Amino acid sequence: MRLSYFRTLMEDEFGSVRAASLSRDHVFAQLDGQTVEQAIESGVELRRIWRAVCEVYEVPPARR
Numbered sequence: 001m002r003l004s005y006f007r008t009l010m011e012d013e014f015g016s017v018r019a020a021s022l023s024r025d026h027v028f029a030q031l032d033g034q035t036v037e038q039a040i041e042s043g044v045e046l047r048r049i050w051r052a053v054c055e056v057y058e059v060p061p062a063r064r
Contacts, residue, residue, distance in 0.1 A: 001046040009050060010036075013059055028052045 010019035023036035030052035031039040039049050054064045 001050065003040070003046065006046045006050060010053070013063060014057075022053070022057075026056075028056060030055065 007019075010023065013019070014022060025035065027033055027035055028039070031044060031049060034042065034044070036049055036053065040046070051064070053059070
């Protein structure tokens with residue numbers, strides 16, 4: 001998954017403002033206690049990050 005596509009998925013699901021806030025502020029246990037931005041910086045696979053976001057925020061399977 002490309003970073004640009006990941007950002008598009010986040011914005012489509014949460015809106016641009018909420019997606020940015022969620023990426024900076026929410027700490028995910030599934031990402032070893034990192035935020036989305038920290039996980040990206042540390043090289044976590046984007047697909048894994050997206051799955052963690054979908055799980056925590058209960059994104060319907062059709063939009064995962």
